[in-house]
Amino acid sequence: MTKVIIDCDPGHDDALAILLAGQHLDILGITTVAGNQTSDKVTANALKIVELMDRTDIPVFRGAQVPLLRKAIHAGHIHGETGLDGPDFPTPVKEVEDRHAVDFIVQTLMAEDDVWLAPVGPLTNVALAIRQRPEIVSRMAGISLMGGSLTTGNSTATAEFNIWFDAEAARIVYDSGAPIKMCGLNLTQQANATDREIERIRNQGNRVGEVVVQLLEFYLDAGERVTGVRKAALHDPCAVAALIQPDLLEFEAMHVSVETRGELTYGMTVCDYRHLRGFGSSQVDRGPLRQEANVEVAMKIDESGFLDLLIDALGRY
Ligand code: BDR
Ligand code: CA
DSSP: OOEEEEEEOOOHHHHHHHHHHHHHSEEEEEEEOSSSSOHHHHHHHHHHHHHHTTOTTSOEEEOOSSOSSSOOOOOHHHHOSSSSOSSOOOOOOSOOOSSOHHHHHHHHHHHSSSEEEEEOSOSHHHHHHHHHOTTHHHHSSEEEEEOOOSSOOSSSSSOOHHHHHTHHHHHHHHTTOOOEEEEOHHHHTTSEEOHHHHHHHHHHOOHHHHHHHHHHHHHHHHHHHHHSSSOEEOHHHHHHHHHHOGGGEEEEEEEEEEOSSOTTTTTOEEEEOGGGGTSSOSHHHHOTTOOOOOEEEEEEEOHHHHHHHHHHHHHTO
């Protein structure tokens, strides 16, 4: 089974990412990072999720409480006051580990081979881990992340939330040399839940599914308020699906880095896909300013295959 550390800020779609991983991957630990809500709230939410899935054997580590340089601006307008609004979760009994998330990431990657990181929140913890112990970059199997976009953003015209929340951290991670698979908005907006998926999950008739139905109803309401359309992109489980069933996605290799200074473009993932537009297809055309590809950018996802994978996983609890 593929070994993974899920770094997250749950978050409705983060919860789905964890539930999907729980059926198909060996989750070595869950690390939390401030993002969708405060560190206190997202850490409590991670504990609620492992209790919901009856996997209290999975350790939960609390990580960065603020971005590296900027002020935290959370996403309560999408994920609600708790970060996981909708169902009434019992107060978790399980406790967070004493060890800091960054130490857990570093120590696990140094001790174990073939471990993937699946960051589905801001990249603060991953950046701090790379800064603490740069050797982890060559130790890890890779990073399959949800963040950024080949096209437009959501927090701003050009920036996606996870990157925009802490662009300096994202810059460290993208420029680190780590093998990165990126599921950005251009991809995740092809993987949507509607009332039809809610009905499918409800019809499976299990307790976890019923909680997910309540999560998705809240999430769809929020999505509808923002976009006017009753559907919601299932961002975070895409990065997990990429590790479980990679043939659901199509990737293109290209150079990607993160804008940290732009007045209008702070947090933009600048993706060099000129070669896909007919420029630089030969070495001569590449020119001196073209940098080598460092990221596999997900371009397309088989939406119905992805939804089948996710709904099937939810039904197994
Ligand atoms: C990302 O931001 C968060 O709100 C979601 O959990 C997802 O990780 C989408 O931009
Ligand atoms: Ca998230």
